[in-house]
Amino acid sequence: RDVAVTGVQTCALPILIGGVASTGTVLVANKAALERMAATGSPIAVAQVGGARTGAQMPLWGAQYLNWKIKWVSGYQGTAALTLAMLKAESDMTDTAGLANLKPLLEDGRFVVVVQAGVFRDGSVQRRSALPDVPTMGELIGPKLSGLGKAAFESWQSTIQIGKFFALPPGTPKEYVDAYRTAFRKAADDPEFKAAAVAQLDDDYVLMAPDDVTRIIQQMAATPEEHLKFLLDMREKYGLPVPKEEKDEKSKS
Numbered sequence: 001r002d003v004a005v006t007g008v009q010t011c012a013l014p015i016l017i018g019g020v021a022s023t024g025t026v027l028v029a030n031k032a033a034l035e036r037m038a039a040t041g042s043p044i045a046v047a048q049v050g051g052a053r054t055g056a057q058m059p060l061w062g063a064q065y066l067n068w069k070i071k072w073v074s075g076y077q078g079t080a081a082l083t084l085a086m087l088k089a090e091s092d093m094t095d096t097a098g099l100a101n102l103k104p105l106l107e108d109g110r111f112v113v114v115v116q117a118g119v120f121r122d123g124s125v126q127r128r129s130a131l132p133d134v135p136t137m138g139e140l141i142g143p144k145l146s147g148l149g150k151a152a153f154e155s156w157q158s159t160i161q162i163g164k165f166f167a168l169p170p171g172t173p174k175e176y177v178d179a180y181r182t183a184f185r186k187a188a189d190d191p192e193f194k195a196a197a198v199a200q201l202d203d204d205y206v207l208m209a210p211d212d213v214t215r216i217i218q219q220m221a222a223t224p225e226e227h228l229k230f231l232l233d234m235r236e237k238y239g240l241p242v243p244k245e246e247k248d249e250k251s252k253s
Contacts, residue, residue, distance in 0.1 A: 012170035013217065015177055016210040018184040019165030023097040023202050024128045025055030026116040027062075028105050033092035034114070043069040047082050047091035054160045055117055056095045058137055060234045061153065062115070065141040072239055086111065099130055099202050115140055119206045120161035120216065130204040152230035158219040165213045181210060 033044045048056040062068035073091050076082050079101050082094040086105055093114070096102055105111040118125040118136035125138055138157065145153055166184065168177060187193045188207050197205050235241075 013214065014167035014169060015172055016213045016217075017166040017168060017177075017180045018210050019208040019213040020163045020197075020201065021119045021121065021206040021208050022055075022117075022161055022163040023205065024117050024119040024131075025058065025095050025097045025160065026102065026128075026131065026134065027058050027093060027095055027114045028086070028102060028111050029093040029114050030086070030089075030110055031112050032110070034112075037069050041069055043071040044092040045073050045090075046070050047073045047076055047085045047094040049074075049076050049078060049082065053095070054156065055097065057156070057231070057235070057240070058095060058115065058117065059093065060231075060238055060240060061137055061141055061156075063238045064149075064234055065144045070238060072241070074241055097202075099204075117157075117160050119204075120208065120212060121206050123212065125157060125161065128204050130202070148226065148230055151224075152227040155219070155223045155227040156231055158216050158223075162208075162213065162216045162220070165208070 029044065036042050037044050046059050059068060059070050063070050070093075073085070076085060079096055079098065082091075082096065083101055083104060085091045086094055087108065102113070106113070113131060113134045115137050116128060116131055116134045118138065119128055120126075125136060127134065127136060138153070141153070166180070168180060184207075
């Protein structure tokens with residue numbers, strides 16, 4: 001299959017064997033800060049590593065469609081630093097995907113999981129099995145979306161669903177492709193693989209069929225420039241740092 005990318009010559013897509021869905025970013029927040037924001041409009045401080053992390057951009061959609069008041073605390077070195085910032089009350093909200101990183105926050109009692117990105121399973125975005133009572137961002141803002149905002153959200157959502165994937169070069173003989181895909185399916189049921197996957201990923205990891213991975217990659221490659229501009233405009237509107245190269249690209253459009 002070929003994929004047309006804006007400004008780039010059409011190229012052949014690798015032959016997908018399967019993949020592992022992104023573990024599904026969640027936003028966790030300080031309960032008192034959420035109550036304060038709702039009562040007084042006082043902004044909550046959102047700690048994040050860098051504005052390029054798509055999962056960390058979830059608060060933008062909350063600000064745009066759920067009337068969240070936010071300000072950014074940027075530059076943390078990683079997830080462990082974000083967790084520590086929450087525990088030390090340096091910040092009121094942050095994002096994480098790993099359940100191990102989420103555990104100390106929820107055990108503290110001051111924090112609550114507000115929303116999740118969800119995982120791509122069986123052709124649609126669904127709640128993580130480990131967090132069945134936490135709504136996805138799509139569930140929260142879906143009824144408020146329309147027009148360009150709705151289309152841009154759907155494009156953004158596709159970028160956060162794909163994790164690791166396995167592929168073969170275009171033109172690989174069909175019998176080789178069939179053999180790899182069969183091995184991938186069998187691995188999914190192998191007890192040793194399951195134990196290793198839980199240790200390396202999370203208890204609720206999700207394997208993706210080749211058609212699902214292919215569809216997401218095609219959607220990402222075909223993202224219209226107006227959708228990218230919508231997200232960049234939101235980042236500027238709500239103060240999330242925009243990398244210089246993205247600003248330069250936007251100025252050309």
